[in-house]
Amino acid sequence: MSSPSVVAGPPLAEEPGQGAHTIAGYLREVAARYGPREAVVLRKGDHRTAWTYDDLLTRAVEVARALVGCGIGKGERVGILMTNRPEFLSSLFGTALAGGVPVALSTFSTAQELDHLVRASQVSLLLFEQQVIRKHFGTMLHELDPEIAKLRPGALASVRFPYLRRLVSLGGVQGEAEPMAVAAGGAVETWDEFLSHGARIEKALVLERADSVHPSDPGGIFFSSGTTSLPKGVVHSQRAFAVQWWRWPRLFAMHEPVRSWTGNGFFWSGNVSMVVGTAFSTGGTIVLQRMFDADEALDLAERERVTFLNGRPHQWARLQASPKWARADLSSVKYVPRGELIWQHPTVSTQWEVPMSFGCTETMTICTSFVADAPEGRVEGSFGTPLPGNFLKIVEPISGSSVPVGTVGEMCIKGPTLMSGYLGKAPEECFDAEGFFCTGDAGRVDEAGRFFWEGRLTEMIKTGGANVAPIEVDEVIARIPGVKRTQTVGVPDDLLGEMVVACIVPLDGALLDEQIVIASCKEEIASFKVPRRVLFFRDEDYAITGSEKVKSSEVRAMAVARLDADNAEAVRPTLA
Structure with missing residues (x-):
């Protein structure tokens, strides 16, 4: 048998390369090793912001002092709603130094999603970037709870957000074409006002707090779509962060300081784990891109001599489509997970092979792997x-x-x-x-x-490296007038892994089209969850009764057949 x-x-005790198993302990250890080396870089236009390891520790302690001054106690949750900027990292480590629990919130969030995230996470203090592209999070928060405009900083008592006591807003970054002033007022204070609360808090108090944190204590919270309609809060211990940070160089066979680029949000566990670990555990540098842009990413890779690119296949395709692709110097690039398209560039000559690994948000990225x-x-x-x-x-x-x-x-x-x-x-x-x-x-x-x-075994759609719960999309589509039945599936896609496709049966006589459905979804859910295609069927196609759904495999097969037929029709030559 x-x-x-x-x-x-x-x-675990036999794994080489492990160090301190708390978030604050990790930062203090790498800062002690690599203090004056460059740790973090952000370029915007001709302006270059660079922090050393010593700078990052100093900025993190500054945030921690402010949190202590604001009354944040051990285990209290601090929301971080920011793009990839140095303040995200100082907030992450600063919260840990103060004994708090950082909660990473998605900058893709719509008003409805932000409402859920803040309520579900029960954050006491929210550090948020005021505006990200066309999303104005300050306005969103005021619309969700008008009381925010009526109360002073530190005195927020919100029935809608019963645990939330403080709101702190950041403006743009240096080097942006149009620097944005921070609209504070009411219960919202500026970043500088927030930091001023730590003026009387001694650094020694912060470090004593950090020393009292145990590896098994809560370390951070990420949100991941699950089998329910709303994102699930995933709680990770301190050591979950630190263990993974320490092990990435060993698994990836990185034997020199690594310059790690990312244009994906740190609210994804895989990104913050891999990028921080590959850079800081080797004494390297994180090269930040606030939001992914192909032209800018190529420019950063060349000018900052990036060695590690952490992106997704559909982003590599956008790099190839950029007019800067052909003349870009990517000779510094050595490590690219799922990087077949990057390896085709004439200046890339790495012999490195990504070790196949398996993991998920619940395991703080990988739990099985080879070694490179x-x-x-x-x-x-x-x-x-x-x-x-x-x-x-x-x-x-x-x-x-x-x-x-x-x-x-x-x-x-x-x-x-x-x-x-x-x-x-x-x-x-x-x-x-x-x-x-x-x-x-x-x-x-x-x-x-x-x-x-x-x-x-589940119906989860994995698109571009992110999880999408079909029921979350279906609940939005079901509210669109004229929709009788909807079922969202993932269809195999070369770039995304799976493409989100909505399959809809309209009510008799209803006038629905693909763009109406997509536009409605964009108003309520994050962009990566919005269907790339919307297909319309008849009741007879589904052959079901009542409100039951057919197996997702059957709907997926229907969708694939329809898309294949549409593609064949699109390329069929016109006969003379």
Whole structure:
């Protein structure tokens, strides 16, 4: 009889390269190692902002002193709603130094989503960038709760946001074509006003607070779409952040200071984990891009001699389409996850190969992996073995019992980087009786303990590296007049992995078109969740009764067939 599919990684204590296992401890350790080196860079136009490791620690302590001065206690949550700018990092580490819990909030949020995030996270203080492209978060907050305009800073008592006491607004960054003044007033204060609250707080008090934090204490919260209609708050421990930060250079075989670029938000766990870890754990530099722009990204890669690009395949395609692509000097680039398109550039000559890895938001990115410079043991299709401290099992989804080696079942994981739980959920709603998180992903293990991913058991759509819950999209579409039935699915796409496609049955006589549906979705949900295509069908196509939904696989097949037919029609030559 085959052995059960249960695999253990090496003990965490034996993993080389590990250091302090708190967020503040991590920053203090890398600052002690690399103090005067350049840690963070932000370019806007001809203006270049650069912080050393010593600068970052000083700025983080400054934020921590302000938080202490504002009355933030241990374990209280501080919301960070910002693009990629140095203040995001000083806020993240500063909150940890003060003993608080940073909560990363998406700058893609609509008013409805922001309302949910602030209420669900129960943040006591919100540090927010006033305007991001056309989103004015100050206006959103005032519209969500008009009381914000009537009260003074520090005196906010909001029925809608019962835990929120302070709001702090940041303007634009130096070098922008049109610097934006910060509209404070009412309960909102400026960044400088916020920092002034720490004037009488001694640095020694902040460091004593940081020393009192334990690796098992809450370290941060990210939001991820789940099987429900609203994003779920994922709570991670201090050590989940630190363990991953320390291990990235080992897994990626990085043996020199790495200059890590990102144009994706730090409100995604994978981004903040990989970019911070690859840069700071090697004594390198984070090259920030506030929001992704292909032309600017190429310029930054060349001018800042970037070695690590952390993006997504559809972004690489946009780089290739840029008029700057052909003449860009990308000779410094060495590390690019999923970077086949980048490797085609004539100036890129790296021999590095990304190690196949598996993970999710709940495991603070990866939990199984190969090591880049250890090719032995690699097997085509495998995502490696459990990382140190992790335990993996494959179970029969209904009974939860382990299946034999080689048998496909549901992949379950536990270990030092597994989430502490979901906000508002009891442990038994998050983990099985043995403490494993059951991922909803199908997979198997071989005799050597290597994990093979076989697809998803859930209906989650993974598009451009982000998760989209179909029910969240369907609830928005269902409110559009004229919609009788809607079912959103993910359709395979070369660039995005999966493309979000809405399949709709209109009411008889209703006049709906694709652009109306897309425009309605853009008003209520983040851009990456908005359907790229909207397809219309008849009741007969679905062959269902009542309000039941057919299997997503069947709807997906319908969508693929329709899109293939449309594409064939589009390329059919016109006959003379």
